[in-house]
Amino acid sequence: MFAEQGPVLRGFFVRRGANEDAEDLVQETYLRLLRAHDRQGGAIANPEAYLFTVALNLAREQAVRRQRSPLPIDDLEALTALLSSEESVEDAAERAQRGKRLQALLNGLPGPTRAVLVMQYRDGLSYKQIAERLGVSPHMVKKHVVRGLSVCRRALAAPAGAR
Incomplete structure (x- = not known):
């Protein structure tokens, strides 16, 4: 799934302004997916939908951080x-x-x-x-x-x- 969805997720983050952080955000998305899988003790019903929900939440978190950071x-x-x-x-x-x-x-x-x-x-x-x-x-x-x-x-x- 990582190889299949990785480029799509990178594009998703780049379109939301995370050019420099896109790769890190893709990896964080998969890390959160794996953690959720471990917590549930079984398979996630729809891993692709879960993956993009996590990605959207990460993009929102980054936007909030960017809003709060002072301008140089x-x-x-x-x-x-x-x-x-x-x-x-x-x-x-x-x-x-x-x-x-x-x-x-x-x-x-x-x-x-x-x-x-x-x-x-x-x-x-x-x-x-x-x-x-x-x-x-x-x-x-x-x-x-x-x-x-x-x-x-x-x-x-x-x-x-x-x-």
Whole structure:
């Protein structure tokens, strides 16, 4: 079954954004299948269905982990530059302060809005890809992006102590 379903599972995980982790997730899927088989003490009625249920759960777990992981500072600076209407070069201390402020803003956003912004700016996914992962329409993804960027722009435009 591993040889037969392995490539299908790899593709399943890659389509959900786990390019680097696809092989590990395939192996974890089979490991969980084997553990379940041992716990039950007998054959699983439909191993293929069980396998893809486990794979779907692993993909969801990974999406949650990805939502909770902080953005690297380089990505924060790129997002800050995108959001900023100023063309002047900021000194390093001010840039670092804006990065911390933006990270705090992102952490304060509602979960789905933050997840959409992270998937778009950190992972480089399209609205359609994000919509497929979250199980919503591309229009809803766009609404989350607009709301999130609006909150970030307003907060970044306000003085640091005025939050």
